[in-house]
Amino acid sequence: MKSFIYILEHIYTDKSHTNCKLLGFFDDLRELERIKNIASKFSGFKDYPNGFTIIKNELNKVHWSVGFHTVVGEIGRDYLPEEDLIDDTYIVQNLKFIFSISHIYTVDSSTDDERIIGVFSNLAMAEQVVEQLKEQPGFKDYPENFIIDEIELNQLLWSSGF
Template sequence: MMDYFIYSLEHIYTDETHRDCKFLGYFDDSEEMEKAKQRLLLLPGFSEYPNDFYIKKYELNKVYWQNGFTEVVGEIGRDYLPEEDLVPDYNQTIKKLNLKTVFKISHTYTIHTFLDDEREIGVFSDEKMANDVVDFLKQKEGFNHCPEGFIIDEILLNDQQCTSGFG
């Protein structure tokens, strides 16, 4: 069976007061992603921070975060995947699968009243698989004490998630 990946477009900028990350969409094609980026560059905020776009590749149907909340990693509220989790060169883009949507799993854990830590679990090709992964992870140490924190979002592919800019 062939392994597939998906492109993720994000914008992460830091100014004098804070750091902000905006998820801008999943794409099955680098050209579609570049078109979305060019449209975003016309919007306030993105035009002031044009070099802060980040492209990631996520392996489809892979669980990236399996450890639950046994410790806080990196900057609170932001995951950094280990270097060894980079997508192998032999993977192919999901374009040939003709998917219209994908299912993103994340998990939010409240550290205290005004601070949540959200971890991205993975991106999945269908809702049943996403639900099966959540059911499995709910049993694991680090997730079993906060099973209500799982979020499954159905996300339209090649759809720019932000249309208004910021700032």
Template sequence: MDYFVYALEHTYMDETHRDSKFLGYFNDADKAEKEKQRLLHFRGFSDYPNDFYLKKVGLNKINWQNGFTEVVGEIGRDYLPEDDFVPDYNQIIKELDLKTVFKVSHTYTIHTFLDDEREIGVFSDEKMANDVVDFLRQKNGFNKYPDDFIISEILLNDWQWSSGFG
């Protein structure tokens, strides 16, 4: 069975730039909505109340499996393509009773104000996350920056942001 987790993000554009904030992973859409409502009380989030996005992210799925050869995305950050979707028949991870998930990303600095970040995927355990990193270190692009992988253990349904911005 394929599973997914909800990812809550806030992405807005103003006159000078586009900014995206990761707000957490959730095993329940209602819990994500409660977090959104909490954040609407903070400066910045309240200025852009319609820029919250809740998306399904496949669990134990590798994005960027073929490596990379160039910088892509806005201001160096890469976003999953529109056609990289989670089928409707997948199940929410709530039934797995996970407390945490492991996010794998790859970020390297191009120059002082520009990073290239690729979100590799969300995994159910640390061993799987490490195995994915070991696999990708051999791929074109990643092999030039093998130490720039980040594995983050993230508590489900938890605050990732505790203040406003702007």
């Protein structure tokens, strides 16, 4: 059976740019809604109330399994099908923390290139994925640029407005 984690983000576009703020990872949709309600009262977030996005992410799956040859591309990213609706059918239970993997490097003084690799239930699995990806094109040129973040579930990761 597949297990999922839900990611709460806030994305907005103003006159000069688009910005994305990661608000948290959840295995409890009621907690996600509670956190969303709290964040919606912060300055900035309340100015863009339609910017909240929930992403359903399969746990323990590599969502970027190939390397890369160009800057910031979505080729290689394995998205969930659009018909895969947000629900609580396969929510993970009894985890306190998850391990999120990303890869980032600086292209130039104003551009970073970041790829979200996946969310994992334990550190050993996340470390194993990183070791395998270090051999892929692009990643092997920046093998030290993988980030594994240990993140507490069902917590607001953003403490103020913007």
